[in-house]
Amino acid sequence: MRRGPAPPPAPGGEPDRQSRRRFIKLIAAGSAAMVAGTGPAARSRAAVKRASRAATPGLTPAVRAEIRNQKQYVAQALKAVREHSLPPGSDPAFVFEPLKARAVTRRKGAAGGKPR
Numbered sequence: 001m002r003r004g005p006a007p008p009p010a011p012g013g014e015p016d017r018q019s020r021r022r023f024i025k026l027i028a029a030g031s032a033a034m035v036a037g038t039g040p041a042a043r044s045r046a047a048v049k050r051a052s053r054a055a056t057p058g059l060t061p062a063v064r065a066e067i068r069n070q071k072q073y074v075a076q077a078l079k080a081v082r083e084h085s086l087p088p089g090s091d092p093a094f095v096f097e098p099l100k101a102r103a104v105t106r107r108k109g110a111a112g113g114k115p116r
Helices: 020-036 040-055 060-085
Strands: none
Touching: none
């Protein structure tokens, strides 16, 4: 489906909208640069990480104690789940059953005209 020629540039000199193809190319190039670890974004990400570590205040003893308690509770719960044995031949916890797709009714026009 062709949308026709690109709109004229805005008064500032930039086009109002980019073409879909150009947008996808731009996203792909940015993603490739992030994966490769090059470019200003990769360098600034490391600088932000260093700065956030320096700016983070130390944890108070009360917060450290609460974190320790929560880790112990999680460890106890995992131990209980792992030690629970099921009898041989027991039913599975769940069975995946896909649902049938619902019929989609299309409406004519943006205002919601009559269904087809």
